[in-house]
Structures are given as structure tokens and as C-alpha cells.
Amino acid sequence: MSLTVRSLQLWLPALAHFEPGHPLREWLARADRLAAGGKGYFGGLADHFSSVDAKLTAAAITRQFLAGDAADGLWLSADPAWIQPDMNGVRLLACGRMQLDRDAAQALAEALRPVFEEVGMQLEVSTPDHWHLRLPADISLPDFAAPAQALGEDLAQHLPQGPEGRRWRVLLNDIQVLLHQHPLNRQRQARGLSPVNSLWLWGGGRLPTGITTQFGGVISDDVLLRALASLAGITQQARSPETIATSKAGSLIDLQDLPARDIATHWWPCVQPLLEQQPVLLQFASGERWQRKPWHRWRVWRRVGR
Incomplete structure (x- = not known):
């Protein structure tokens, strides 16, 4: 684990899947770029939990x-x-x-x-x-x-x-x-x-021991991710607008399995308030990571595409 999780974190599909007109792009333009994380499904899981790689049992x-x-x-x-x-x-x-x-x-x-x-x-x-x-x-x-x-x-x-x-x-x-x-x-x-x-x-x-995470909870429809959360002793919930809307700092919200267009049409109304109210770390399946804080909305000089 490369960082202490203090922010709410969104795990998102590969950045290339988000077209220029996607609502996430405007929010990303005003966020702070961080060092890259793991790429792909198992790369992301390895960032979120200890002792995870492609040979995970x-x-x-x-x-x-x-x-x-x-x-x-x-x-x-x-x-x-x-x-x-x-x-x-x-x-x-x-x-x-x-x-x-x-x-x-x-x-x-x-x-x-x-x-x-x-x-x-x-x-x-x-x-x-x-x-x-x-x-x-x-x-x-x-x-x-x-x-x-x-x-x-x-x-x-x-x-x-x-x-x-x-x-x-x-x-x-x-x-x-x-x-x-x-x-x-x-x-x-x-x-x-x-x-x-x-x-x-x-x-x-066989069932491993010693799986740990620095998250306090996981919201996901991915069975392996929820199973890892359970094994690590943290709360896990199915993904819904309600569970996302009430998520807290230190939680991981998993959206990486969704098409970007579904995020825009169905999930954005419950994700956008989170970006307005608290620091959120956005990690993409392609490895890119950004930190978005509420005060970043005042960075009006930053434009989409920068």
C-alpha cells in the first residue's frame, strides 16, 4: 500500500474511455495529478489490499x-x-x-x-x-x-x-x-x-491469511473485491445510489467495471455531490490518479483538456 487512505476514493474505468464531453472531464481538469497507481484489475486490487497479485487464490x-x-x-x-x-x-x-x-x-x-x-x-x-x-x-x-x-x-x-x-x-x-x-x-x-x-x-x-487494507469500507458489485473487504475485516456494501450518497472518507467506491456512459447518465448525480463536499481521490483502471478537493472548483482558469 503506497499511501494512507484519508480521502474517499473512486475506482474508475480506464481514462481513455471518458470522452471529452463526459462530465468527469471538467472536474478532472481542476484536480491535482498524483503519481500513477496500478494498472488493470489486479493492479488496482494490489493498490487497495496487501498480498494481492494475479496469482491471488x-x-x-x-x-x-x-x-x-x-x-x-x-x-x-x-x-x-x-x-x-x-x-x-x-x-x-x-x-x-x-x-x-x-x-x-x-x-x-x-x-x-x-x-x-x-x-x-x-x-x-x-x-x-x-x-x-x-x-x-x-x-x-x-x-x-x-x-x-x-x-x-x-x-x-x-x-x-x-x-x-x-x-x-x-x-x-x-x-x-x-x-x-x-x-x-x-x-x-x-x-x-x-x-x-x-x-x-x-x-x-487455499484461503489466505494476512489480507489487510487501509480502507474503512468498500462499495462494489464485484464479488472478489467485496470478498477481500470481508476477509480484511472491513464493511462491504453492494453498489447503489444510496450507498454511494452516504459513503464516508476512507471508503472505496468501485465503478471500474461500468461503461463511462453509464457513469455519466446513471451514477454521476450521486457522485458529483461527493466531489463538491469532500476530498476525493480518483484512480483510473489505466493507472492515472488525481486528487479533487472542494476548493478546487475555484480554479476557473483551468480548462478541460489541460
Whole structure:
């Protein structure tokens, strides 16, 4: 952690996503530029919590948050995903947030459970978007890429490699065949929804200890961020206009997963008063950081684009 958190902090999408006419740009023009922070999803998490990097044992952390039974177990995230072939390979187009309800998730998982049970693994549907594998204690895990690292890219670049990874590649192939044949996916496609035609395996390991943060609370819809907050012993709340409007100094408001246009149309009315009333640190997913204080509104000589 590179700074003591005294201000309310906004975690925002990459700065390039905010067009010149976005209301945030005017406020940013009068703020103070700070040293850059971490880039990307895991770079931001590492700024906010100790002992976080791309090899974070996210599966055990999120399972503990969602089900409370991860202690002393070995876990691997197996989140529902959509992959699609193209001329250059097969790409991961979505992971989680697949518009599944509980019944649909359980129906898909039920078709896959025998495949996992044959190799001593137990598939758990923690939520429709977050599935977990309970693993044998003695299993060896290769490196798995997090979804944030692989979205939009060719799967071949991110699947586990070498002899150790072969069993997992075979397992994934079996999963994809079963999901491709599942009647629920034909129904989804008929309704204009993306098929759930793969699982994304990542974040394997045991529940860590010693996760700390200098924040006093987190407001977010991101399950891993909320799970880290819970593990660090601070308050965590779902994102809503009400929770944002009542947030206090020392809290982190997570907006980095939202399109910039949604921030302008839906969230700006509750964010703008915060910038007027108290110091706010703005950190972008692309690493840039600014400090905005209420008195900065008098810097009328600063213009958007500077």
C-alpha cells in the first residue's frame, strides 16, 4: 500500500474511455495529478489490499464470502463462460454475468458433475455466476489465467501448459462438448442470449491469511473485491445510489467495471455531490490518479483538456 487512505476514493474505468464531453472531464481538469497507481484489475486490487497479485487464490476467497466453507480446503473457480471460434483461434468473450438464474445454473452444472467426480472434484454452484471446484488436498495446480487477463484473447495463450496442464486441457474439452450439446444452450440462443459453452478455471489455492487494507469500507458489485473487504475485516456494501450518497472518507467506491456512459447518465448525480463536499481521490483502471478537493472548483482558469 503506497499511501494512507484519508480521502474517499473512486475506482474508475480506464481514462481513455471518458470522452471529452463526459462530465468527469471538467472536474478532472481542476484536480491535482498524483503519481500513477496500478494498472488493470489486479493492479488496482494490489493498490487497495496487501498480498494481492494475479496469482491471488480468488477461488477460496470468493467461496468463503459466498458460502462460508472454504477454510482448510483447496478450491478452484469454475465460472460459466462463453467462448467463440474465429479465424485466429478461440476467444473468451464473457465470464460470469451470463444472465443465468439459479435453476439454469444448476441444470448446466448437473450435466458436468459426473465429469468432475470421476477425477475426485466436486462442483459447487455458489451463485449463478460464480461456480467453484472443491479439489482433492493432494492435487497439483498449474498456473491459470484470471478472466481479466484473458477476455477477448485467444484461449491458446492462456490455457495451462505442459504435461501438468494437459489433464486440465482434456477436462476443459470434455466440459465444452457437454455444454455445447446441452438443450438449455439452444434455448438461450433462441432467446438471443450467449451460450454458456465453457467454464473458466482460475484462482486456485487455499484461503489466505494476512489480507489487510487501509480502507474503512468498500462499495462494489464485484464479488472478489467485496470478498477481500470481508476477509480484511472491513464493511462491504453492494453498489447503489444510496450507498454511494452516504459513503464516508476512507471508503472505496468501485465503478471500474461500468461503461463511462453509464457513469455519466446513471451514477454521476450521486457522485458529483461527493466531489463538491469532500476530498476525493480518483484512480483510473489505466493507472492515472488525481486528487479533487472542494476548493478546487475555484480554479476557473483551468480548462478541460489541460
